[in-house]
Amino acid sequence: MVDEERVLAGRYRVGSVIGRGGMAVVYKGRDTKLGRTVAIKILKSELATDPAFRTRFRQEAQAASRMSHSTIVRVYDAGEESIRHSNGEIVREPFIVMEYVQGQQLKDLIAQGPLDVDEAVRITRDILTALEYSHRAGVVHRDIKPGNVMITPEGKVKVMDFGIARAVSDTSSTVAQTTAILGTASYFSPEQAKGETVDARTDIYSTSVVLFEMLTGRPPFQGDTAVSVAYQHVSETPVKPSTINPKVSPAIDKVVLTGLAKDRFQRYQSANEFGEALSMAEAGHIPADTVALTKSEDDIATSLFGTAPEPVNTTEQALRQLTNDDTVTRTQRRPPVVWIWAGVTVVAVIMLAVLWWVVTLPKTSPVPSASRTIPTLTGTTWESAEKALTDLDLLPTKFEESNADVPKGEVIKVDPEEGTRVAPNTQVKVYVSTGAEMSTVPDVANMSLDEAKATLEDAGLEVGSISSGNSPSVPEDAVLETSPEIGKEVAKGSTVDVVVSSGMVTVPDVTGDPFETAKQKLEGDSLGLTVVESPDASCPADGSQTVTAQSAGPGDVPQHSTVELTYCSGESGGGDDGGEQSQGEDSGWGQSSDRRHDAGQQTPGRENS
Numbered sequence: 001m002v003d004e005e006r007v008l009a010g011r012y013r014v015g016s017v018i019g020r021g022g023m024a025v026v027y028k029g030r031d032t033k034l035g036r037t038v039a040i041k042i043l044k045s046e047l048a049t050d051p052a053f054r055t056r057f058r059q060e061a062q063a064a065s066r067m068s069h070s071t072i073v074r075v076y077d078a079g080e081e082s083i084r085h086s087n088g089e090i091v092r093e094p095f096i097v098m099e100y101v102q103g104q105q106l107k108d109l110i111a112q113g114p115l116d117v118d119e120a121v122r123i124t125r126d127i128l129t130a131l132e133y134s135h136r137a138g139v140v141h142r143d144i145k146p147g148n149v150m151i152t153p154e155g156k157v158k159v160m161d162f163g164i165a166r167a168v169s170d171t172s173s174t175v176a177q178t179t180a181i182l183g184t185a186s187y188f189s190p191e192q193a194k195g196e197t198v199d200a201r202t203d204i205y206s207t208s209v210v211l212f213e214m215l216t217g218r219p220p221f222q223g224d225t226a227v228s229v230a231y232q233h234v235s236e237t238p239v240k241p242s243t244i245n246p247k248v249s250p251a252i253d254k255v256v257l258t259g260l261a262k263d264r265f266q267r268y269q270s271a272n273e274f275g276e277a278l279s280m281a282e283a284g285h286i287p288a289d290t291v292a293l294t295k296s297e298d299d300i301a302t303s304l305f306g307t308a309p310e311p312v313n314t315t316e317q318a319l320r321q322l323t324n325d326d327t328v329t330r331t332q333r334r335p336p337v338v339w340i341w342a343g344v345t346v347v348a349v350i351m352l353a354v355l356w357w358v359v360t361l362p363k364t365s366p367v368p369s370a371s372r373t374i375p376t377l378t379g380t381t382w383e384s385a386e387k388a389l390t391d392l393d394l395l396p397t398k399f400e401e402s403n404a405d406v407p408k409g410e411v412i413k414v415d416p417e418e419g420t421r422v423a424p425n426t427q428v429k430v431y432v433s434t435g436a437e438m439s440t441v442p443d444v445a446n447m448s449l450d451e452a453k454a455t456l457e458d459a460g461l462e463v464g465s466i467s468s469g470n471s472p473s474v475p476e477d478a479v480l481e482t483s484p485e486i487g488k489e490v491a492k493g494s495t496v497d498v499v500v501s502s503g504m505v506t507v508p509d510v511t512g513d514p515f516e517t518a519k520q521k522l523e524g525d526s527l528g529l530t531v532v533e534s535p536d537a538s539c540p541a542d543g544s545q546t547v548t549a550q551s552a553g554p555g556d557v558p559q560h561s562t563v564e565l566t567y568c569s570g571e572s573g574g575g576d577d578g579g580e581q582s583q584g585e586d587s588g589w590g591q592s593s594d595r596r597h598d599a600g601q602q603t604p605g606r607e608n609s
Helices: 051-065 105-108 116-138 164-169 175-182 202-215 225-235 248-261 272-283 299-304 314-323 337-359 380-390 449-458 516-524 579-589 603-608
Strands: 012-020 023-031 036-045 075-084 090-099 148-150 158-161 394-401 411-415 427-433 438-440 462-469 480-483 489-491 494-500 503-506 530-540 549-550 555-558 562-571
Touching: 036 449, 051 075, 051 090, 105 148, 105 164, 105 202, 116 148, 116 158, 116 202, 116 272, 202 248, 202 272, 248 272, 272 394, 380 394, 380 427, 449 462, 449 494, 462 603, 516 530, 516 549, 516 562, 530 549
Parallel strands: 394 427, 462 494, 530 562
Antiparallel strands: 012 023, 023 036, 036 090, 075 090, 148 158, 411 427, 438 489, 480 494, 503 555, 549 562
């Protein structure tokens, strides 16, 4: 049991639980050295006791930490921590420190009902972007599901748990053993359900399952047990999403069903190919059928001998692995290995003969007008590029990418590359910049400086200059304002200047002002001070009670300070007002001569004048 005061590796303070899974518990934590919020995933004790798993887990965490992409939850650190169980046994528990992402899991969005088709396509495209990056890095996710996809408040997609599924599958012998760790079998590919080796196309299948669920509100296959669901993945044909959600177009139907092909060679062969098909379907064009690029061993035997070997009882194999039943025996048969190699040799000879025939064909000069040269389009607009390619009888297709170095709307690159000679009607992919990836300045008002720094860094922004400012209400050392202001959209990586409250307010000079005016200035919302009256009968009252002195200021004073204002409240008046008035004043001074002695000495001066 991990308590809230636990610190891992001397720097990661473990906080409250924010998620639980079949293999680990995720906590909200704090990196005390860098002052940022993190997510800490700690493996469950029953998995931590396997030395082989711990080694593989550490290697995969290191591999995942090298991936840095906006659609992938970053892995910052990994390690092991000793923990003593109640029985006195000390166990080394692996942990992973990850980027903390604010938002909600995709499974929670789907639980509210089917998503809009456009939104489902957008989220899928972002998932495929993450997979394309990870596949190039040599990492297959193996556990793509809505529970591993986070959606931020800004609608951005973050894919989690790269490399963890591989650590599990490489230390488990059957699907039945991994099911308890990986969770539901609803997103298994057929090859996973049959216990076969997996590759990047496994992620393609699982992503198609997620897309199906986003469009319809449920996965394509459902059952009471993992065995029944795996059986359907292996042997049942999924329905079209449009039969459940009429808003789904035939083009999207085609993309989903292609991604759910049982034979991995009939699926999309890469995340990029899947994404391109989605773009075509979104534009209303039905993508062409996917053609297998490689034949399986059974396909080779069929082409060589004119007959296919007996099919593998994949249903029986899947059930055997999921139930761990050792009573099922292997009944499948294949052609002898010698036959296969003999067939491969025959095919190789035929291919060499065809190649020799092609090489020895009479060479003819190409017709110059039969090819086109891709022009220089980098830096131009999409409209200009589209016109230039169309004029050359080429087929331009627009793809958008975020790029901080290329202004929004300008061409980043083309595929095939500029200067390449191609045949007419060749598709040319034009990649257009959507500008820098944007981030919203988070609301850090009234936060402490450390909290504000962590929040800004989590939003992909950098803290710039830190200055202080006066405020009547914001506590001392709390954030007063930012520049750019809170809520403004800025490019990720931008610098945000922070103004912190000094706990002071600036008192103006109110001497010479009428008392009521001065009081309103000091007690108003802009200053929030308390005014204490101090009447002065020694100076003449002119009706406005002019302020003659103030106990604080002008200048800075602490918030909520008290200011004493001295103002004229005497009854004497100036000028030749007649003897009757002077007599009255003499009478008044006589009664209070002990308070204002100097005032009593002014009467003779007035009378003489």
